Amino acid sequence: MDAKTARETMALHKEFVLGTYAPPPLLLTRGAMSRVWDGDGRGYLDFTTGISVCNLGHCHPRVTEAIQRQAAKLVHVSNLFANENQPRLAERISRHSFGGRVFFCNSGAEANEGMIKLARKHGHDAGRHQIVCMEESFHGRTLATLAATGRAKYRKGFQPDVEGFIHVPFNDLAAVRAAVNGTTAAVMLEPVQGEGGIRPATAEFMRGVRELCAEKGILMLCDEVQCGMGRTGDYFAYQHYGIEPDAMSLAKALGNGYPIGALVVQRKLEDVLPPGTHASTFGGTPLACAAALAVFDTFEQDDVLGNCRRMSARLMERLQELQAKYPVIKEIRGRGLILGIDLGKPVSDLVVAARERGLLILFAGETVLRLLPALTVQAEEIDEAAAILDQVLAQA
Numbered sequence: 001m002d003a004k005t006a007r008e009t010m011a012l013h014k015e016f017v018l019g020t021y022a023p024p025p026l027l028l029t030r031g032a033m034s035r036v037w038d039g040d041g042r043g044y045l046d047f048t049t050g051i052s053v054c055n056l057g058h059c060h061p062r063v064t065e066a067i068q069r070q071a072a073k074l075v076h077v078s079n080l081f082a083n084e085n086q087p088r089l090a091e092r093i094s095r096h097s098f099g100g101r102v103f104f105c106n107s108g109a110e111a112n113e114g115m116i117k118l119a120r121k122h123g124h125d126a127g128r129h130q131i132v133c134m135e136e137s138f139h140g141r142t143l144a145t146l147a148a149t150g151r152a153k154y155r156k157g158f159q160p161d162v163e164g165f166i167h168v169p170f171n172d173l174a175a176v177r178a179a180v181n182g183t184t185a186a187v188m189l190e191p192v193q194g195e196g197g198i199r200p201a202t203a204e205f206m207r208g209v210r211e212l213c214a215e216k217g218i219l220m221l222c223d224e225v226q227c228g229m230g231r232t233g234d235y236f237a238y239q240h241y242g243i244e245p246d247a248m249s250l251a252k253a254l255g256n257g258y259p260i261g262a263l264v265v266q267r268k269l270e271d272v273l274p275p276g277t278h279a280s281t282f283g284g285t286p287l288a289c290a291a292a293l294a295v296f297d298t299f300e301q302d303d304v305l306g307n308c309r310r311m312s313a314r315l316m317e318r319l320q321e322l323q324a325k326y327p328v329i330k331e332i333r334g335r336g337l338i339l340g341i342d343l344g345k346p347v348s349d350l351v352v353a354a355r356e357r358g359l360l361i362l363f364a365g366e367t368v369l370r371l372l373p374a375l376t377v378q379a380e381e382i383d384e385a386a387a388i389l390d391q392v393l394a395q396a
């Protein structure tokens with residue numbers, strides 16, 4: 001793309017795209033693995049992966065080929081008919097998690113809506129509908145997932161809130177225990193809080209919530225939308241804790257950029273949502289499932305999880321070197337390749353400074369720099385990012 005066309009495109013964006021997002025700083029036109037290029041042809045090292053979506057890197061050849069092949073064969077048939085990819089993908093998700101059954105949808109919020117409906121339906125006859133959620137959590141922007149989200153600022157102006165959600169401090173088992181009563185249907189949490197500031201659940205908390213839910217006959221729901229699909233070094237983040245949730249939601253990286261979400265439920269709950277109780281026109285199309293199957297092929301054949309763990313160790317080491325050099329760094333948190341650098345003060349200027357030096361990063365909360373490199377990132381790219389962060393932190 002030439003510079004004039006890039007400018008015209010940005011002008012169209014400004015005029016016609018509804019301004020629900022902050023004005024975008026860049027027009028990105030091309031990507032390959034950990035790199036993207038803007039409309040002027042300038043390259044960037046991308047440690048945002050479209051917010052933990054392109055976990056295998058941009059335009060991963062195996063995913064691209066699968067999409068191209070399937071697009072020429074069959075794109076959509078609705079769920080009135082089976083298609084050849086959906087059951088195969090359900091099996092792959094099931095075998096890599098807790099052996100459950102899968103409902104397909106299109107986004108994280110939609111997967112969470114399904115998970116909330118599962119919990120309400122499960123608790124309905126016993127008069128249980130309330131869901132205990134975590135402060136600082138993020139579950140989506142639909143009305144029910146907003147009500148589940150533990151940050152009041154996102155709900156401002158959209159009241160009345162959907163009823164039936166309460167919030168307790170994350171990693172505070174006593175608070176969860178105190179909040180659960182005869183109307184509680186479920187406890188819902190992210191094993192690693194993403195938007196809220198890259199906070200992993202403690203093992204004590206995850207195991208405690210698991211035991212409490214079993215004891216009370218209520219559901220433990222894990223939102224794996226951001227931290228699932230290999231991001232933490234295991235297929236799913238809950239797997240680090242030696243427990244299983246009753247259901248989990250997936251989206252983001254499941255299709256490596258092709259939109260697809262999923263609700264995965266334990267087999268003992270397979271009758272909770274019988275025919276007619278839940279649906280989604282676009283859920284699990286042959287095309288979306290082809291992309292996600294290629295994602296699983298790549299995980300299985302290319303040791304993606306091993307690379308994630310090795311590169312996580314390297315990045316952690318580099319970040320700890322930076323922490324020793326810059327006392328402004330209060331804490332480094334996270335797991336695998338979802339890592340946060342907490343500066344205890346606003347970081348938006350540093351995101352801009354990194355971009356100017358060719359590194360794309362995000363923030364989480366107001367004070368945390370969020371790093372979400374591709375799980376296929378290479379050692380030299382980790383070192384390149386660390387060198388840019390070194391320059392950026394020198395200004396903090």
Ligand SMILES: Cc1ncc(COP(=O)(O)O)c(C=O)c1O
Nearest residue numbers: 107108109138139140194225226
């Ligand atoms: C943990 C978590 N859950 C749900 C969502 C919502 O996903 P979507 O934007 O696909 O609706 C997000 C998005 O950032 C998320 O991070």
